[in-house]
Amino acid sequence: MARHSFIRMSKLPNVKGRISYITSHAKQENLYATYRTADNTFWKNLARESQQEFQRSGTNGKCIEARELIIALPEIYTTFDPQQVLEEFTDKFRQQYGVECVSALHHNKRKTNYHIHLIFSERKLLPEPDIKIATRSVFYDETGKRVRTKKEITDENGQIRKGCTVIKKGDVYESHLFKTKDERFKSEAFIAEAKEVYTELINSHISDPEQRLKVFDKNSVYLPTKKIGKNNPKAAEIEADNTARQEWNRTADLALVSGIEKTKILEIKQTEIHDKAGQSIRENGWLPNLFRSIVGKAKEFLQAIIREKDMPPKPVLDMDMDEFRTMQTLMLKVQKQAKAIKKIQEITLPNLRQQLAETTGIFKGKERKALEKQIQQTESELKEKLDKLPDILKDDGYPDVQAFMKTYRKAEAIITQYNQDLAEWEQTVKNGQKPAEKQHRPPERQSVRNRLRQLQEESKQSSQSKQRKKSQGRDR
Known part of the structure; x- marks a missing residue:
């Protein structure tokens, strides 16, 4: 499954302190570069004016002086010049949103997380200071x-x-150097747009398609996994949560290959996971173990539907359609893998577990250990086969199973329609009737072939085209 980009935003009640922290070699063990688009005076004035306005408003809580993005970079970026990377990413933000920034490029202590801290102002300077005289x-x-x-x-x-x-x-009793805060930085649309912008920028420097990132689609059949931050006290809990989510994602892949419609999987995801998790939170608060239980039951529910689904491979069309034959070959490969997975899930593992349950007594220790080892190996084999399911499609450029199945179903519909049109034409000619004006000749295979190629390209480059459209929209 393709890796997703990670960008997180946080509010800063003490922007000067935060700038000092992220840009200090004394405080950061692995600090590679820093960059500013405005000097310390700008941030000092920003903090002061924000605090003054906050006090005048009488609002409770903390004053938010600025905001910060944390942008995770793929490890391949460690081979690039740190200062150039940081300046490009920071200038991109300033060009996009027109606000001042301070940034730093770090590694975490274990050097497993290469990332940018990008602090930005929600306010722009006024063309001329607004000074009020008493x-x-x-x-x-x-x-x-x-x-x-x-x-x-x-x-x-x-x-x-x-x-x-x-x-x-x-005397001066009030002065303003800055405009009011830009409200868009508070919206979910902003962080979604920032993810699109930076994912596109990250991928522009990665030549290997398999290493490119994509923005997680909330409307997909998959569940997102969570990033485990530095020294997170809940690391074990998050890891267990991610495991449950990954098991659901693998099962969703298997369901798609088995011929279950995306809409059906989305319905199960909504009713069996989101709705039940929401109800659980309302009644009991956030209980991680309960959420994992909900995801596990939803996975079992989906597996039961997969078992009921008959998925014989469709016959290969006797037509000069190389593109569709390639897709059918891929479909047969993933269905063969799915069949092997189902055999392990429904026959091999249940039989081994039954044997283990029946192997009792004090003299059966070695047999039990052997069976336990065999079960463990079989479970590992199952996990490996599930993980390899989307990899079968990656060589042909499909980012995941969902994208391939969507393209395959559309292509299948085109071929079916073509066959119907051709059959009607042949029947008309056979009966000696004059075909309708639009049917003077049989449907052209070349146009169908072109449509198949178009569908494949749309699927393989969907994320890039979405980002391109958004970028063009902004330019206008």
Whole structure:
């Protein structure tokens, strides 16, 4: 299964402290490059003005001074010049969104996660500072709230209370260097767009198609896995969660190859996983073990549907359709693999487990160990076959099973329609009737062949075409 890109966004209540942390060689063990599009004065002024506006608003919580993206890079990027990589990725963001940035390129402590920290401002500088001069004395209480009279900030002795402020007539009482925050940075659409932009940029420097990344499609039959961060105390829990998700994804691949419609798998994913997990969270809160149980039961439910599905290979059409024959050959390969998987799941493993259950007694220890080892090896073989299922298709450029099946079903429909049209034409000619004007000659195989090639290219390059369309839309 193709690797997905990883980009995470976080809010920064202390932008100056965060900049210092990510760009300091003293604080970062594996820091390779840093880059700024604005100097320290910009970030100092940004922090001050953000805090001032936050205080004036009277809002509870923390003031968000800026935001940060963490962009994971494939390991092949360690062979590129770090400074060039960082500057290209940072300049891309500044060009796309027109805001100032600070960035750093790191490895984690174990050097397993090569990534960029990109801090960006949600505000742009005003063309000219907006400075307000007091036409009379202005008074602020301890909370920073403006009050009408001096009496409201004095104590019983007539002295100004500690923490209160007086702005005299003619002095600056308020100044703005920045525009208001750009609200788009708060939206899910922004992070989705950023993932598309950076996935396309990452892939532009990777020549091997198998190493290229893709953005996870929430509307696919698959479940996303979670990235395990540095020193995460829940690493074991996340790993177990990812294992459950990967088992569902493998089963979804098997279901697609078995001829089960994508819409049916999506329905099971929604009702048996999303709906039940949502109900569980509402009733019990987030319980990881319960979620894994829900995913496991959904996988078993889908496996039961696979067992009920008859999937005989369709006969090869006796036509001059090389592209479709290639697809049929691929279909036969994945169906053969699926048949081997089902045999292990439904016959081999159940028989071994039954034998193990029946092998009891104190003198059966060696037999039990041998059976346990055989079961373990068979389970490993099963996992390997499931993992290799999408790999069968990768050599022909299909990113995953879902993309191949979608293309195959469309191609199959085109061939069926072609055969129907041809049969009708032949029957008309056989009966000695004059064919309809549009049927003076049989349907042309060349046009069908071209349509098949078009379908294949659409499937193999779907992610690139989506990104290209979005980019063109933005350029307009």
